[in-house]
Each structure stands twice: as structure tokens, then as C-alpha cells.
Amino acid sequence: MTSYTIKEINDILKGKLIGNTTQSIEGPEQLQNANSNHITFIGSTKYVKHWADSKACAAVVNDNLNVEPGDNRALIKVKNADLAMAKILELFNPPAPEFETDIHPTAVIHETAKIGEGCKIGANCYVGKNVELGDGVILYPNVCVFDETTIGNNTIAWSGTVIRERCIIGSHCIFHTNVSIGADGFGYRPSDDGHGLVKIPQIGNVIIGHYVEIGANSCVDRAKFSATIVGDGCKIDNLVQIAHNSVMGRFCIMAGHSGLAGSVTLGDGVIIGGSASIKDHTTIESGATVGAGSGVMNNVKAGETVLGYPAQDARDMLKQWVAMRRLAKK
Structure with a gap:
């Protein structure tokens, strides 16, 4: 079992050590669940009161908090x-998880595929025609990479991930279980005779930058034409939908159950809260934040925070909520 002394941990964190403990630290744990061999953390004043009752032998604490270590x-x-x-x-x-062999014998790899050095390909994977995998790519069991897709160095795809044809994936990305990249965008129009719907062909692709992480069961749809783009460093939670022809800038964050409709544009550093919905052809400029559960119907300016359904300036929305509560009490 891996363990560290408090001094060894502080040498890594380079913090200010207050007090001492002779306990070996065998892992981190929440304040209320920790035992005497655990280190915990206190990041805000509301957790300070729990320190006295915690069994943890050590805690990492924000330096603006007033906390005493206690005995040992x-x-x-x-x-x-x-x-x-x-x-x-x-x-x-x-x-x-370890690979017993770098390329499992049940993996199906097209003869035209180019596999970089140090790649690992698990059981029942499929790698299609003219696919290019950079060095150190890891495909866990049951991953499919379809024709003419390129994947950069050291990208990891966990089991169940499907990357459709002609997609371009950067390096150092992580795709968690059952991610879908490059499925058809949702494009239909009523037929001329008024009976049924006509499917609009989706002939574009998906381009994903470097250091992108996409959570389990999330979808990035291919474009109708051109590309759906996810910029460098974006972090996408589980169960997120990114529709066709949307463009995400660099280092955007999308929390679980949120979604972009078609042709949405996000600037750099945009934060989308959980279960938020963004209307098609909407632009959210760099540094803006969309609160959880909000419905964005109009463009959002750079650095603005919006909230509510339909979303508007967060301060205005909070004032409306306060006013409604006051009315309800009358």
C-alpha cells in the first residue's frame, strides 16, 4: 500500500506546514468519512466546523481560513x-487497466491503417480504412474508429467509444466510455407533399483539438458541411450534446446534461452550467458563463453571466426571483 509522511506530502505541495502528525497517510478522503490514516481538505469556511469531529490526521487548507491543527x-x-x-x-x-498484449488478436485493423509506435488496441476494436493513429494512442476494448479518421499522439478512447469516418482528433485527448463522435447531425425538413420528413445529408466532419476531455455518453455530431469543432483544452462532462456545425473555442467547460443546438458558436473560456440549453445559431462570446438550467435564446456578450429561462443578465434574474418571492408572501 502506498503511504507518505506529512513532510513528504508538503514537499510536493510546497505549502506552510502547521502542527505535525506521526501517522502514515494512505490516501485522501472527505472530512466526514476520513480515518486516522487519511488526509482531507478544507476549501471554504462552511467546512471548517467539521474539522474538529473529523478523524483525518491531516488537512490541506486554504490559507485564508482560521483553523487549528489539534493533537497529532x-x-x-x-x-x-x-x-x-x-x-x-x-x-x-x-x-x-493493463494490456496483456499491445494489440489484441481479436482487434480488426484494416491493412491500410497506420498505427504509431507504442499504440495499444484492446479486444474487439475496429480500426478502419486509411485510419491514422499517432504514437501512444490507447483504444480500450470495443472501440470503433472508422475510415480516414486521424488521431493524434497519446489520445485515449475508453470502451464503447465510436469515432466515425473522416474525423480529425488531436493529441492527449481523453474520451470516456460510450462517447459518440461524428454521428449524423439532426437535420430534417418536411417533404414537398407534406407527408413525412426528408433527411438532410450530413457530409461534414468533426475536428477536435488537443487536450480535450469528453465524458461518458456524450455526443459530438458531424457537420452538415464543413466541420463541428471542439477547441483545444475543452472539458465536456457526461451526457452532453454538441450539435452539427457548432464551434467551441479553447478551454470551454460544459457540465452534464447541457447541450448546444446546431451552429452555436462559443468563444474561449465559456462555461456552460448543467442542464443548460443553447438555441441554434447563437453566439456566446469569450469568458461568458451560462448558469445551470438556463435556456439561452439570444447572443451573450463577452464576460457576461446569464441565468434563467429564458436566460438574461444574472443580476436582473436574481432581482426578479426576489421580487416574485415577496409577491408570493403578500
């Missing part, structure tokens, strides 16, 4: 406890 307990004060805990989690992170 230690605190490591840092600027940002969340980021410090990320380093601790890396220390205790279990290894990824």
Missing part, C-alpha cells in the same frame, strides 16, 4: 486547496 494532526496551508488536492490525488491514483 497537521495542516498544510496553500493558496488553493482544490488544486493542491489534485496533486495528492495524482499520488494515490491507481494504475490504469
